[in-house]
Amino acid sequence: MKIALIAHDRKKDDLIQFVTAYRAILAEHELCATGTTGQRIIDETGLAVFRFQSGPLGGDQQIGAMIANNEMDMIIFFRDPLTAQPHEPDVTALIRLCDVYQIPLATNMGTAEVLLKGLQEGFIDWRLLQDRRS
Numbered sequence: 001m002k003i004a005l006i007a008h009d010r011k012k013d014d015l016i017q018f019v020t021a022y023r024a025i026l027a028e029h030e031l032c033a034t035g036t037t038g039q040r041i042i043d044e045t046g047l048a049v050f051r052f053q054s055g056p057l058g059g060d061q062q063i064g065a066m067i068a069n070n071e072m073d074m075i076i077f078f079r080d081p082l083t084a085q086p087h088e089p090d091v092t093a094l095i096r097l098c099d100v101y102q103i104p105l106a107t108n109m110g111t112a113e114v115l116l117k118g119l120q121e122g123f124i125d126w127r128l129l130q131d132r133r134s
C-alpha cells in the first residue's frame, strides 16, 4: 500500500511519536510525505520515505494528484486545527479529494491508530482490487 504521512509544524512531534510506535507496520508499505515531515521521519526513524515538496510549496497538491491518479491508498495527516496555514486551500483540497475517491484519511492520532490496526488486519485490502492506472 502507498501511504502518505503529513503533519503541520506543531503536530510533527506527535507524528514522529506515532511513526515510531507503528514503525513495524509502516515499514511494510511504500511511504511518502510532504518535504519537511518526510525529512524528520527519515532522520528520526530511519524509514525510507519519498519526499514531495513542502506543504506550503505544493506538497499537499502533489499528494492530491496521486489520489486523483489512483496512486495513493491511505493518508495520515496530523493537521493543526489551531494555527492558520498560508496554504489552507491546498489542505482543504487534499481532504476533499480523499472524500471524492474514498481514500482512508486520518487527521489525528486516535483515528490513525485505528487505520493502521485495520491495515494490518487486512481491512483495507479492497484498495488492491481497485484498478491502477499506472
Ligand SMILES: O=C(CO)COP(=O)(O)O
Residues within 6 Å of the ligand: 006, 007, 008, 009, 033, 034, 035, 036, 037, 038, 053, 054, 055, 056, 059, 060, 091
Ligand atoms: O504543510 C504541510 C501540510 O499541509 C506539511 O508540510 P511539511 O511537511 O513540508 O512541513
